[in-house]
Amino acid sequence: MWTLYKKEILGFLSSITGWVVIGIFLTATGLFLWVLPSGLNIPDGGYANLNGLFSLAPFVFLFLVPAVTMNSLAEEKRSGTLELLLIRPLSGTKIITAKYLAAFTLVVLSLLPTLIYYFSVYRLGYPVGDIDTGGFWGSFIGLLFLGAAFVAMGIFASSLTNNPIVAFLTAVVISAFIYMGFDFISSFFGGAALFVQAFGISAHYASMSRGVIDSRDVIYFLSLILFFLYLSVSFLGRRKWK
């Protein structure tokens, strides 16, 4: 399993995908947080915090994570290399886990350089170092959970089809719906609105992004990941042999 994991990571980093994903993520967040005059702009905002990063990053991930995961299974199916993988003494669960961890590692790698933002705000604060360090790490953990959930959905979308573009679009739709969709439809449910919202990510991400880790939210994210990875394993095992 770890061999496959290593191979996947090297695949990301030796091809252009990995670097483009990391590059776009940093460009997008960098522009919105430091350059463009938007509500998220840190120097204009005047407060030494990185809340902007944590409200912006989910939307960037919404498009970047599917781009990372779209190839993971769909491409292997199309080029026929999936059979090679399946005849190895490697269970479907392990294949999915390895691919999942590899894609998640890439997400973590793209997040690591944002520590520079933290350092910048740390230095810019008045007095220097006046930044809520604990809150930052809490939000950072929240963002990792969010990324992890998006990766699981992306892997699932990739297991459905053998066309990477279809996998990409499916992943975007699934992630966007689970991230925000339940919020939108919740107004149709009147009294049960809160219950419906609880199915969506944004209700759980909200408190995490302010640095409050709730055990319920952690359970929610873990269940989401487990659910989609399980579905991917079953779709992988279910496919017909040519």
Added chain:
Amino acid sequence: MRKQNNAPAQKTKKQYRKWLLTVIFIIAAANYLGSFYFTRIDLTSDKRFTLAGVTKNVLKQLDERLVCTVYLKGDFPAGFKRLEIQTREILEEFQAYNKNVRFIFVNPSASGNLKKREHFYRRLVNIGLNPTNLQVKTKNGLEQQYIPSSVTKAEKYLLNC
């Protein structure tokens, strides 16, 4: 060959379906149980989202629906935007402990019609929410002084629950 391959595939399909139900059941059970026994860890350095024990007790005893209407919404300068967000955050924090706490944010100046807006303001005055005109020329620095007194001084009305 094909038939032989199909037979076990059929079997696994059934197995997967059976397991899927199990997985869904486990997930539902974990989330359900988790909603009764939970902890919230506030990692912020000033613990600004930690509720006092008294507050938690009051929230626990609340068994009727409590709807808060907050008249703090609209095109604000950054400081008030922040006040709005933080009000929302603390209300969400209440809600995390008791789902009976609900809140609505209302923009008192939403209506484009001046008469309607005046009428709405008057209604708010009648329930004891006095408006004060807000004259914020926002460039950083000046704001800082303004914010602490802003809850009572806001042109936009604030109703606490």
